[in-house]
Amino acid sequence: MTGLLKMEFRRLFKSFFFWAYPVIIVVLLIINKLSVNEKQDEIALTVVLELSTNILYIAMIVCGILMVSFWSKEDKHGYTKNILGNVSGRHILTIVKLITSTCVMLFYSVFNFIYCFVSYKIEFEKMVKTYRVYLYPESADLMPKGFEDRWISREQYDLETAEYFNRTIHRYLLMVLVGLVIMALIVLLYELLRSATFAYVMVILVSTKFIENLVLNLVALITDKIDPVAQNLLFTQFMYFDEYASVGEEMNPGLPLWTFLVRNIIYLAVLATSAILISKKKDSV
Amino acid sequence: MSYILETDNLTKTFGKKKALNNVSIHVGEGDIYGLVGRNGAGKTTLMKITGGLAHPTSGTYSMFGKTGREMSAYAKKRGILIEDPGLLMDCNGIENLWLKCIALGIKDKKEPKKLMEMVGLGDVPKLKTKKYSFGMKQRLGLALALVGNPELVILDEPINGFDPQGITSVRELITAKQKEGVTFIISSHILGELSKIATKYGFINNGKIIEESTTKELLDKCKSKIELIPSDVPKACTIIEKIGFKDYKVLENGVINIYEQLDRTGNITNALAAESIATIEITKKYEELEDYYVQLVNGKEGQQ
Known part of the structure; x- marks a missing residue:
């Protein structure tokens, strides 16, 4: 299997499409750096942080499409057959697929992380150094009329920002885990139906939350509630992670981090095992 | 007698259709086993199963005297070329072979070149396979099947699309490899060519083996x-x-x-x-x- 992994990675590294996403991220980062000016403020920083998780959706779509195109190309040309004659079973190839897609997803996540968090750190430092703080001036008297009670001290702001930053990193890491779950789901669907077109469509529908929204709407239509389902869905679960987020009129409790971790690890294990078992049962050609 | 490959009542069904019906074949060490049958007789299905690409519905088979999980350890000793050659079109011949070498853990970088020369593609090492003719693709497919010096090679219609000179060179290659102890299972529609190299035959029709005989037995019957x-x-x-x-x-x-x-x-x-x-x-x-x-x-x- 080590040989197969080496072969797959070699092919991936030689593929132009594989490098397209990291290159775009690096270019964006460079543009971002060059375009930094004195107008930087807290709002812009928050936007950068919000971007950190949103950009992962794009990474999931790119990674999903890259991997499916890669597998279908192998299957279409029959190269897989050449290899299959020499491995102990088809499930070995599925394990290789799971590992490679996980690595690609992690690789893209690292680029996203660098893009978002590194730039945030740099911007934050710049902002503090140049005292370009608009929302939280030195005293409450300087706040706009009617907003005096919202004033917080500079120290309090730093503290809250650090906490938010910390939470965003946790959220980011959980989202990466969800990305891995989605890759396992795509491997499972591909093994199940062996249709590249179906897999492409599913990558887009799942990563853009279309399927989840459909499920939520159906559940709401039938039961008039969404909580029991939403709490367990891949993306919607994050509403329950952030204690400040709200669904409708209700404030969410902010469930402990470990519950999300355990739930997503279970999803990952179940989907990966199913993909391996299905490929074991199915004929290759 | 022990066989390199032995099937015991292999059956494969697709829906209601029985592609293979209690097929038992016996391939000895160093044999060139000619699998003869018309289109749809079940040759490719049998080769896919013995090549590890498909599961039988019932029945078993052994390879190198091993069955089940024990047999899996011997998969690296098997090379296959079934249906199309299975090439990566955006790579050249050397790259196709080298990638398979990597997959099999072969570190000798000269191996792809050797194989390219062996199958008569030594003069086009850098040509992308999408520019190959059908015969060239078949040759590269054959080279891929021979990566890692397999002891059992399963070839489905290996000389399809070859020119007369190519057929001769493939025949010579197979014979030379057989002398080194490699066992072949070959199906071909060109029975005249098959009869020049095969040492044993399995005749298959409607998913059943209707006769299995050595070349000597067959010559007695049909010379x-x-x-x-x-x-x-x-x-x-x-x-x-x-x-x-x-x-x-x-x-x-x-x-x-x-x-x-x-x-x-x-x-x-x-x-x-x-x-x-x-x-x-x-x-x-x-x-x-x-x-x-x-x-x-x-x-x-x-x-x-």
């Missing part, structure tokens, strides 16, 4: 001969020996098959007439593998 039906068989035998025929066989139905000096039918009839033995029938038969297969299939279908 070119004079079929003689005399009025007195024992006396006729003495006479034909007297006039110089040694390679002949007397069948139970009173027919004498003579396998040599096929142009001397006149001498035989004259000699028999001189001894007052009537020649009821004398015919020359030139039976080739193809004719034999057709007769065999028609006979079996007639019985059904």
